[in-house]
Amino acid sequence: MKRLILFLLGSLTFVNSNIIAQNYPVLKTEIYPPKAKKIAKELKAHNTIRNDDYYWMNDRENPEVISYLEQENEYNEQMTAHTKQFQSDLFDEMKARIKEDxxxxxxxxxxxxxxxxxxxxxxxxxxxxxxxxxxxxxxxxxxxxxxxxxHEYYSLGGLNVSSDNKLIAFGVDTVSRRNYTIQVKNLQTGEILKEKIKTTTGGSTWANDNKTLFYTKKDDKTLRSNQIYKHVLGTKSNEDQLVFEEKDETYNTYIYKSKSKKYLIIGCHSTLTSEYRILEADNPHGEFRIVQSRERNLEYGIMHFEDSFYILTNKDGATNFKLMKTPEDKTGQENWVEVIPHREDYLLEDIDIFEHYLVISERNDGLNKIKITKWHSDESYYLPFNNETYTVYTSINPDFDTDILRYTYNSLNNPTSVIDFNMATKEKVVLKEQEVIGGKFNKENYKSERVWATAEDGTKIPISLVYRKDLKMDGSNPLLQYAYGSYGSTIDPYFSSVRLSLLDRGFVYAIAHIRGGEYLGRAWYEDGKLLKKMNTFTDFIDVSKYLIDQKYTSEEHLYAMGGSAGGLLVGAVVNIAPELYNGIIAAVPFVDVVTTMLDDSIPLTTGEYDEWGNPNEEAYYKYMLTYSPYDNVEKQSYPNMLITTGLHDSQVQYWEPAKWVAKLRELKIDNNKLLFHINMDAGHGGASGRFEALKEVAEEYAFLLDLEGITE
Structure with missing residues (x-):
């Protein structure tokens, strides 16, 4: 559990002399940060040597490591003791906006x-x-x-009901390493069956016989999803049959059932390449067959309907993807026929198939579009959305034979709505709009807009903004700038009732749609990865400069935030341009890029080569060294910083931020705050539970507001 230690007058004394240098004078009003010991470690690659004095932290079983982390937590508690009541008030405030029942x-x-x-x-x-x-x-x-x-942490996932509605498979993780144990419940008796299948993704798929369950196994050490097994109810899990093994360490594998319920589908995926295998769900003991063998840089996804597969693919240089069709008994790419061609200005993101309609989810100029097309007809139209910046996506649509499309809509100043749209009559019914309770929220009090910054190379970078309409843009407003910028993942402008706690205290909130995401299409992603990764960081900095120039904020009031690969982003940014920010928040940050990418025993590493490059190749090694936050810490002033992690994180290991903090403490020459909070019970996603996670948000917000002198 998190230990809440009240600040008492007197010096803070640490007991482990091997880790903490205890040569400070005793001052009753001073609080001193932990000082990690240094053990020289030479890391050799490509005829170069890197020295890593904090490599010893890469061992969660080492009592000295745990002691150091606990002391960082104690220091954080001491340094934030004056905000504890404010954190509690913020938590209560955010929770009060959420409808509990x-x-x-x-x-x-x-x-x-x-x-x-x-x-x-x-x-x-x-x-x-x-x-x-x-x-x-x-x-x-x-x-x-x-x-x-x-349980301190509990996650239930992968709920999967059998075709006869009598059984449900589910996965449980009580550690937060995304390592699930699958079990089965009898829905007629309420009994949990004896089967326990460990080290899985949590997801599973029933064959149509209602007794054969397919699931994905993870490698014990790397946690890579690498095997598909078949389990027959009533048998022991150690008797389960291996159906498929993905031996290429750069790929993951998974299994699901087609919407038509006719096929079991095994997918294999790396960053740049896809491959699928299919088997009739009525024949679970048959042999899976390949749809199209993997080819480097060929991506495709399959959807079954009637006697065909519809294929979303980048075949033949279709950077923004196109839609093709092939007979279900002739699935090789030589049989693929074009349905929707590739377009330079539209990113084809997904499709939903219905008996009478094809629904196309695409993106143009950064904005989501939903297009309705009637089969065997020239009739088509787009759903109208009038906001300047918004998020819309199709929701749960399990049936073919319906005219009703369910979709979800929201924007930075509009709560989320779930809508049923009749594709024949074009009538819509808002089934539910997210309720912000308490009576204080009025969406008319807030303004959202989209503006464009110009990067150093002339590229226009879009920015989504939200703020109270009564703010004056005179440079005095605090502003939180958020971004991710990796894996082609797009951070769309979404509504958050939690965020109101910043907006109502005068903050501007900005999402920088930087290169490395897919906001402006697939080329936007390609221009922010591998040997072009630096564009991601300079885009973020150029957005910051624009927001300052346009008087949305100033250097004294600008804050940056990112998590995971977004933590890498803000970590790189503060090495390059620390003077632009008064503070940053780096959540579970991926900051020790080179060392991690050279260690293929760490979960997810090998599957990341197509994103960051393989540092076993000298060109990528040298390029990574130019931006890796940990490797580029230097003697300079840094902004105020709050860094968070989870001890059991399976995606970004806790030692990356731990080492980063230790090196920052050693080299930074300012007196700004450097706070490090380690959740000793959680992993990459933080605390479990609907409201428990709000305590972490309250801590982050209190950090920002405290720097602004806002105490209530």
Missing amino acids: DSSVPYKLNGYWYLTRFEKGKDYPIYSRKKESLDAPEEILFDVNEMAKG
Whole structure:
């Protein structure tokens, strides 16, 4: 558990002399940070030597490592003691906007209505269903509040009901390393079957016989999803049959069932290449067959409908993807026929297939578009959206034979709405709009807009902004700039009731849609990866300069935030341009890029080569060294910094930020705050539980507001 240590007058004394240098004078009003010991470690590659004095932290079983982390937590508690009440108030404020007794919009699948609901005062969801009618009695599938009792962390996922509606498979992770144990529940008796399948992704897929379960196994050490197994109910998990093994360490594998329920589909995926295998779900003991063998840089995805597969692919240089079709018995690319051609200005992101309609999700000029096309007709139209910047996406649509499309819409100043749209009549019904309770929120009080900064190379960088309409843009406003910028992942402008705690205290919030994401199409991603990765960092800096020049904020009031690869982003940025920011928040930051990418035993490393490059090749090694935050810490002033991690993080190991903090403490020449909070019970996603995670947000917001002198 997090230890909350009250600040007492007197010096802070650390007990482990091997880690902490205890040569400070005793001052009753001073608090001194931990000082990590240094053990010289030479890391050799490509005829160069890097010295890593904090490499010894790469061992979570070492008591000295745990002691150091605990002392960092104690220091953080001491340094933030004066904000503890404010953190509590912020938590209460954010929680008070959220409807506690809330529920999802039900959807119907195979004769049952499924919904997720929350009860007041409880942290976890209750999953339930009703047979045929919403007026039918509720059948509780899982009350996660009961299941989570006694656990510091609890995650339930991969819920998968058998075709006969009698069984449900589910995965549980109680450590937060995304390492799930699969079990099966009998929905007729409520019994949890004896089967326990460990070291999995948590997801699984039933064959149509309702007794054969396919699942994905993870490598014990690297946690790479590398094997597909078949389990027959009533047998022991050690008797499960290996169906497929992905031996290429740069790939992951997974299994699912087609929307048509006809096929079991095994997918294999690396950053740049895809491959699929199919098997009739009525024949679970048959042999899977390849749809199209993997070819370097050929990406494709498959959707089955009637007697064909529809294929979303970048074949033949279709950078922004195109849609093709092939007979289900002739799946090789030589049989693919074009349905929607490649377009330079439209990114084809996804499709939803219905009996009478094809729904196309695409992106143009950064904005989401939903296009409705009627089969065997020239009739097509776009759903209208009038906001300057917004987010829209299709939701759960499990049936083919319907005219109703369900989609979700929101923007930076508009709460999320779930909408049913009749594609035949063009009528829409708003089933639910996110309720911001408390009576104080009025979306008319906020303005969202999109502006464009110019990068050093002349590229226009879009920025989504939201702020209160009564703000004056005179450079005095605090501004939080957020971005991610990797893996082609797009941070769309979404609504957050939690964010109101900043906006209502005078903050501007900005999302920088920098290169490395796909906001402006696939080329936008390609221009921010591998040997062009520096564009991601300089784009972020150029956005900051623009926001300062346009008087949205100033250097004294500008803050940057990013998590995971976004933590790498802000870590690189503060090495390059620390003078632009008063503070940064780096959540679970990927900052020790070179050392991590050279260690293929670390989870996810080998699958990352197509994103960052393989440092075993000298060109990538040298390029990574130019931006790796840990390797580029130097004697200079740095902004105020709050850095967070989880001890059990499987994606960015805790030692990356731990080493970074230690090196920053050693080299930085300022008196700005450097705070490090390690959640000793959580992993990459932070705390579990609906409201527990808000405490982490409250801590981050209190850090920013405290720097602005805002105390309530």
